[in-house]
Amino acid sequence: MSEYEELKARLFNKKECGWENLREEEKTKIDTFGNEYIYFLNKCKTEREAVEFSKEILQKNGFVDLREKPTLMPGDKVYYINRAKSVYVAVIGTDTLETGLNIVGAHIDSPRLDLKPNPLYEDSELAFFKTHYYGGIKKYQWTTIPLAIHGVIVKANGEKVEIKIGEDETDPIFTITDLLPHLAQDQMEKKLKNGIDGEDLNLLVGSIPYDKEITEAVKLNILNILNEKYGITEVDFTSSELELVPAMPCRSMGFDSSMVAGYGQDDKICVYASLTALMKIDNPKKTAVCIISDKEEIGSMGNTGMESHVFDTFIAEILNKMGINKPNLLDKVFCKSKMLSADVDAALDPIYASVSERNNASYLGKGVGLNKYTGARGKSGASDANAEFVAEIRHIFENNNVKYQVSELGKVDVGGGGTIAYILANKGVDVIDCGVPILSMHSPYEVSSKFDLYSAYQGYIAFWKN
Numbered sequence: 205m206s207e208y209e210e211l212k213a214r215l216f217n218k219k220e221c222g223w224e225n226l227r228e229e230e231k232t233k234i235d236t237f238g239n240e241y242i243y244f245l246n247k248c249k250t251e252r253e254a255v256e257f258s259k260e261i262l263q264k265n266g267f268v269d270l271r272e273k274p275t276l277m278p279g280d281k282v283y284y285i286n287r288a289k290s291v292y293v294a295v296i297g298t299d300t301l302e303t304g305l306n307i308v309g310a311h312i313d314s315p316r317l318d319l320k321p322n323p324l325y326e327d328s329e330l331a332f333f334k335t336h337y338y339g340g341i342k343k344y345q346w347t348t349i350p351l352a353i354h355g356v357i358v359k360a361n362g363e364k365v366e367i368k369i370g371e372d373e374t375d376p377i378f379t380i381t382d383l384l385p386h387l388a389q390d391q392m393e394k395k396l397k398n399g400i401d402g403e404d405l406n407l408l409v410g411s412i413p414y415d416k417e418i419t420e421a422v423k424l425n426i427l428n429i430l431n432e433k434y435g436i437t438e439v440d441f442t443s444s445e446l447e448l449v450p451a452m453p454c455r456s457m458g459f460d461s462s463m464v465a466g467y468g469q470d471d472k473i474c475v476y477a478s479l480t481a482l483m484k485i486d487n488p489k490k491t492a493v494c495i496i497s498d499k500e501e502i503g504s505m506g507n508t509g510m511e512s513h514v515f516d517t518f519i520a521e522i523l524n525k526m527g528i529n530k531p532n533l534l535d536k537v538f539c540k541s542k543m544l545s546a547d548v549d550a551a552l553d554p555i556y557a558s559v560s561e562r563n564n565a566s567y568l569g570k571g572v573g574l575n576k577y578t579g580a581r582g583k584s585g586a587s588d589a590n591a592e593f594v595a596e597i598r599h600i601f602e603n604n605n606v607k608y609q610v611s612e613l614g615k616v617d618v619g620g621g622g623t624i625a626y627i628l629a630n631k632g633v634d635v636i637d638c639g640v641p642i643l644s645m646h647s648p649y650e651v652s653s654k655f656d657l658y659s660a661y662q663g664y665i666a667f668w669k670n
Contacts, residue, residue, distance in 0.1 A: 304540030580620025
């Protein structure tokens with residue numbers, strides 16, 4: 205190596221492929237972890253399913269519902285489930301909570317289609333469900349693909365009926381139709397975002413009439429089928445949470461099986477990495493907290509989103525059960541706390557490279573991504589991490605051999621996005637976004653790298669153990 209090459213190697217910040225120079229046993233470990241993640245994705249396509257799965261993991265690893273613990277001491281492991289759609293978890297540290305918390309926070313909701321409160325109608329002897337899309341989607345991507353229905357229906361008497369149709373090979377599936385190219389000349393002249401109207405995302409659910417002598421006979425037949433199987437009537441849809449998700453299974457991707465393809469990786473990939481990482485934490489110095497939140501894709505509003513005060517109440521209850529709570533202590537705890545906002549990043553796609561700035565883009569297979577800020581245009585709506593905290597996280601990752609890359613979401617003025625980072629930052633917490641780069645984000649079939657997933661897992665462990 206020449207003098208100049210040595211100088212470049214010493215001074216340049218190079219983003220190298222993480223798969224290079226890995227031993228075979230390391231590749232096997234990464235692949236195994238990736239396959240376990242695929243199992244999680246296939247089991248957890250909705251918030252409620254992910255919460256139930258998380259609860260099983262927590263209980264198997266000795267975590268106890270906070271409400272069952274009258275007092276707390278260092279080493280205790282507790283969780284709190286908020287309305288079946290978000291989870292807060294803590295491992296109590298040996299340091300007093302007044303020194304702050306180490307928090308990793310991800311979200312389990314993903315873009316999808318929800319059924320409207322009164323979804324079922326008949327037109328031209330076909331039965332459909334009306335939908336309302338949730339989060340930022342490209343509407344055309346949700347037509348002509350197999351869809352499954354997941355969720356719950358709650359009757360007026362409180363009885364809860366769980367629905368999951370379309371995942372088993374013996375189940376029927378559903379789809380949203382689209383025009384054939386032969387008749388789509390006007391549609392194809394529209395801008396891409398207007399090619400499919402939101403009100404036209406109607407799910408085809410049946411075509412056999414109950415009796416040809418009556419009106420709305422196909423609708424009646426569908427309701428009769430649902431009544432016989434689930435004991436519901438049409439009015440019960442008004443108190444339901446039913447989501448349409450891709451019926452396609454998540455799989456390993458590529459000849460080398462280096463990637464994961466599947467629905468819901470924004471942000472369940474960070475949920476899985478952080479939750480499994482917390483299972484490796486025993487007796488930390490600072491109390492380790494894991495947030496699994498809801499509603500991020502629609503602004504984190506509502507009582508299961510991070511804008512609610514339920515998380516604050518969780519921490520306050522920990523202070524109460526440790527016998528140390530006092531006025532303003534919660535605010536002081538947050539001001540001393542540090543957080544990795546575990547949300548995915550947009551990986552550079554060479555096919556669409558024009559929207560990225562290569563020096564500041566994240567790449568598949570080069571490690572977990574750190575975003576100092578998100579927002580849009582002039583950093584609008586961003587939580588911009590201070591340099592001291594970025595340096596601290598760099599130090600932790602570098603000391604623990606965690607492969608990472610620092611990036612931002614696309615070119616200036618091209619777009620933008622946000623996470624839950626600003627919500628915790630507004631409480632006084634030091635926060636930086638730290639998640640897995642994704643291709644085809646918000647689509648029905650996203651792509652990630654198993655190496656980046658494992659890097660996130662390692663990074664979260666290192667952060668909590670610091």
